[in-house]
Amino acid sequence: MEREDPKVQKERRLMLTLLGTSVGFATLSALLVAKDLVPKQSQSPDRLPPQVGDILVHATGHTQGEPISPDALPLGGPFLLAYPMDPKTGVVRSGDPKSTLLVLRLDPKHLAPEVARYADQGVVVYSAVCTHLGCIVSLWHPNLGVMQCPCHGGEYDPYRDQVVAGPPPRPLPLLPVKAEGSKLVVSGTFSGPVGVVG
């Protein structure tokens, strides 16, 4: 049998290599496109917003991941940072900062009606995402009784759901909750868009 010219052999090998690489990239691209087409709900439960029936758990500290009991919240603040958790699977929805929550217990007699609608036994839950540029509202002023954003001095009144200082263009949205025994359970959706709008 006639031997193939070494030059032709080399070209054939090169063609096969290129073909294999192209198929590899095409497959990878198809997989990535397919991944984008998967509905977000089936992608990652830890990145979902709070769902009705979720329970609130500590987001920080040595009790991180444990349910927040209404009784453990000091009356009149400060707030605790929390995440929602799916009680069936134990998945904590901490994958998206927009699910970070502020939980505090206030005297129900002093709540504005529009806040009281979302509260239960004085427990009020707000989105922790500042409406100015999206920092996490993480400070509490004990004398003023306001929630503060560390980035540009935004201040929010938790009794009236109002901006009282700084540049935030709108209040923090409220999340409705119910106190059920020693747990806090999400009972609806946010009162408005979370974080920066537009």
Ligand code: FES
């Ligand atoms: S990001 Fe909160 S005040 Fe600017």
